[in-house]
Amino acid sequence: MGNRDNTSVKIFEYFLRLLRRLTPRHYLVRYFTISPYHYIIILLVLFLACSPALYIPTQEVAEKTGIPLESLKQGRQLYVDHCGSCHMLYLPNQFTVTKWKNEMEAMRLKITFNEQEKQLMLGYLLAGK
Numbered sequence: 001m002g003n004r005d006n007t008s009v010k011i012f013e014y015f016l017r018l019l020r021r022l023t024p025r026h027y028l029v030r031y032f033t034i035s036p037y038h039y040i041i042i043l044l045v046l047f048l049a050c051s052p053a054l055y056i057p058t059q060e061v062a063e064k065t066g067i068p069l070e071s072l073k074q075g076r077q078l079y080v081d082h083c084g085s086c087h088m089l090y091l092p093n094q095f096t097v098t099k100w101k102n103e104m105e106a107m108r109l110k111i112t113f114n115e116q117e118k119q120l121m122l123g124y125l126l127a128g129k
């Protein structure tokens with residue numbers, strides 16, 4: 001019995017030593033250890049870098065499409081406010097013009113917006129194609 005205890009202690013000590021060797025004092029671990037705080041920042045930067053942004057209306061787009069810049073901006077705001085709560089904010093290029101028009105109509109079953117708001121959102125989305 002005393003013998004078995006001895007063995008358990010030895011195994012325990014072996015693991016302790018192993019653990020100690022793997023603590024940040026070990027040079028390999030020390031050089032590759034980052035604090036949780038930095039880890040979160042790195043994840044955030046990666047996330048922001050990977051998600052393509054919804055375009056911001058410019059004078060150039062306004063002139064190209066003949067839609068007033070103010071309307072495009074309103075359309076973007078409405079779209080961001082109304083459409084991102086259930087699914088991601090789809091990008092203009094993700095769907096065809098027809099699909100956008102159909103889906104916008106279909107979304108009426110899910111949220112309410114009036115005809116003018118619909119035209120502003122569609123104007124913004126289709127101008128971004």
Ligand code: HEC
Nearest residue numbers: 079082083084085086087090095100103104106107110111
């Ligand atoms: C209440 C939740 C909700 C809101 C708010 C909402 N949607 Fe949706 N949307 C859905 C669901 C659920 C689906 C998928 C199933 C379906 O089509 O019914 C969907 C599907 C879509 C699709 C098709 C996606 C695909 O891959 O085919 C588009 C485009 C879309 N929505 C655009 C919009 C726009 C634009 C708005 C704002 C006017 C909006 N959604 C607001 C719930 C919502």
